[in-house]
Amino acid sequence: MVVMKFGGTSVADAAAMRRVAEIVKTRIDKKPIVVVSAVGGLTDNLVALSKEAKNRNMTKVQEVVNVVTERHLKIVRDLGLDKNGSLVNVVTETAEQLKKVCTTISEAESMQKALVDELLSTGEYLSSHIMAAYLDSVGMNGVWADAREILVTDSVYGSAKPNIGESTEKAKAKLLPLVSDNKVPVIQGFIGRDKNGKITTLGRGGSDYTASLIGAMLDMEAVEIWSDVSGVLTADPSLVPEAKRILLMSFQEAAELAYFGAKVLHPATMHPAVDKGIPIYVLNSIYPEQGGTKIALSSDIAEDKICVVKSIAYKEGLTVVTVNSTRMLMAHGFMASIFQIFEKYNTSVDLVATSEVSVSVTIDNTEHLEEIKKEISAFATVGVVSNKAIVCLVGQHLKRTSGMPARIFGLLGDVRIHLISQGASEINISFVIDEVDLKRVIQRLHDHFFGNSYDVEIFAENN
Numbered sequence: 214m215v216v217m218k219f220g221g222t223s224v225a226d227a228a229a230m231r232r233v234a235e236i237v238k239t240r241i242d243k244k245p246i247v248v249v250s251a252v253g254g255l256t257d258n259l260v261a262l263s264k265e266a267k268n269r270n271m272t273k274v275q276e277v278v279n280v281v282t283e284r285h286l287k288i289v290r291d292l293g294l295d296k297n298g299s300l301v302n303v304v305t306e307t308a309e310q311l312k313k314v315c316t317t318i319s320e321a322e323s324m325q326k327a328l329v330d331e332l333l334s335t336g337e338y339l340s341s342h343i344m345a346a347y348l349d350s351v352g353m354n355g356v357w358a359d360a361r362e363i364l365v366t367d368s369v370y371g372s373a374k375p376n377i378g379e380s381t382e383k384a385k386a387k388l389l390p391l392v393s394d395n396k397v398p399v400i401q402g403f404i405g406r407d408k409n410g411k412i413t414t415l416g417r418g419g420s421d422y423t424a425s426l427i428g429a430m431l432d433m434e435a436v437e438i439w440s441d442v443s444g445v446l447t448a449d450p451s452l453v454p455e456a457k458r459i460l461l462m463s464f465q466e467a468a469e470l471a472y473f474g475a476k477v478l479h480p481a482t483m484h485p486a487v488d489k490g491i492p493i494y495v496l497n498s499i500y501p502e503q504g505g506t507k508i509a510l511s512s513d514i515a516e517d518k519i520c521v522v523k524s525i526a527y528k529e530g531l532t533v534v535t536v537n538s539t540r541m542l543m544a545h546g547f548m549a550s551i552f553q554i555f556e557k558y559n560t561s562v563d564l565v566a567t568s569e570v571s572v573s574v575t576i577d578n579t580e581h582l583e584e585i586k587k588e589i590s591a592f593a594t595v596g597v598v599s600n601k602a603i604v605c606l607v608g609q610h611l612k613r614t615s616g617m618p619a620r621i622f623g624l625l626g627d628v629r630i631h632l633i634s635q636g637a638s639e640i641n642i643s644f645v646i647d648e649v650d651l652k653r654v655i656q657r658l659h660d661h662f663f664g665n666s667y668d669v670e671i672f673a674e675n676n
């Protein structure tokens with residue numbers, strides 16, 4: 214069995230959905246399960262919708278609901294599915310449901326995260342219904358499957374964590390009979406349900422994670438992530454158009470890259486797959502013949518296929534919080550009390566650097582920054598600077614290779630570097646710079662490591 218996940222651009226319109234069907238057909242002997250994202254850009258529309266509802270701008274709410282509905286009805290028509298009454302009903306009834314949720318949001322005192330998740334889930338709900346109906350209409354036995362009946366999660370709305378044991382039981386009970394019956398289940402990425410019966414979401418980009426969870430829960434032979442790029446590249450192609458394709462990389466490398474901003478994979482995607490050693494392939498649904506990237510256990514990668522720098526990632530929009538306390542810093546429990554405060558406000562910390570008298574951390578979620586500052590100020594002084602970016606070089610042999618920091622920072626003599634972190638991970642070197650320097654820093658590093666020549670066993674041109 215294989216699980217095939219198609220992202221937003223891969224299901225953006227009728228032509229894209231037809232391409233998906235062609236691709237799924239090539240895997241039909243492998244008993245595929247299809248995971249879909251919402252049609253491209255829709256989750257952003259739904260986030261905007263929740264804000265309009267919160268601001269009680271009901272005219273705008275109606276407008277957005279109309280746009281969402283019409284977009285899906287057009288795909289239904291373009292795929293020739295408009296005679297399928299129950300599918301058309303799914304779309305129109307979902308529009309009514311969207312309006313109801315928006316009314317509830319508008320009447321609530323504060324933003325209810327559970328309601329936002331319910332709103333966001335409709336994107337995947339609609340795309341999966343259309344995709345299932347289309348696969349069925351072209352003779353591939355597509356059948357809609359409900360992720361909310363399978364993925365049992367905690368109640369952290371917006372970034373829920375699945376309960377693997379319970380979800381596995383449900384996945385086996387709900388999906389395996391369909392597969393044995395030669396059906397192709399089409400299931401929503403990104404969403405699940407908590408113990409209270411409320412819909413949850415796994416965090417933006419979470420459909421990749423759903424796919425690898427299903428792959429691992431059902432012990433599949435491969436997880437395929439179909440996107441609009443031909444694999445994981447040596448850098449974000451929007452910053453470095455000449456970025457190369459990485460043919461083979463380890464789970465750890467992919468996880469670091471995803472964590473440090475390479476949007477092509479959700480950071481949690483690698484966890485379920487690594488536990489079971491199931492390879493993940495990143496492939497292009499627009500140009501499937503181009504091949505992609507295979508992500509595998511590092512023990513499956515021959516020594517000569519490992520190189521020092523595999524890829525360069527970045528994360529923008531970061532804030533550096535620096536805590537100073539000459540008196541307290543080395544005191545027992547001081548660090549713990551700082552991190553507890555970030556934890557209390559659900560604010561995750563990316564990079565940490567300490568000195569004798571200060572500790573600096575980077576955060577990307579500043580929603581609770583004022584509360585955090587206030588609590589830390591009770592026992593130390595706090596400084597905050599924003600508009601920073603982390604740059605992260607990833608490669609299995611980075612730390613083992615002597616002279617790498619000198620080589621990297623030697624290239625960046627004219628760039629202000631705020632924090633450096635190399636110690637924690639074997640395979641990454643990361644540092645914080647001003648956002649304005651990002652493009653030239655990434656381009657310079659890329660030119661240095663991949664510009665002149667590259668190992669054709671590991672990288673390929675991306676075209």
Ligand code: ADP
Nearest residue numbers: 220221222440441442445446448449475476477
């Ligand atoms: P999907 O909708 O299929 O999930 P995403 O937009 O989430 O696709 O991820 C694919 C995008 O990730 C690409 O279009 C590319 O712009 C971006 N990206 C950023 N860094 C990388 C990288 N190192 N390799 C490949 N793509 C990257």
Ligand code: ASP
Nearest residue numbers: 250256403417418419420
């Ligand atoms: N539709 C969701 C998002 O845009 C999940 C995903 O695409 O993976 O974040």
Ligand code: MG
Nearest residue numbers: 220418476477
């Ligand atoms: Mg994605």
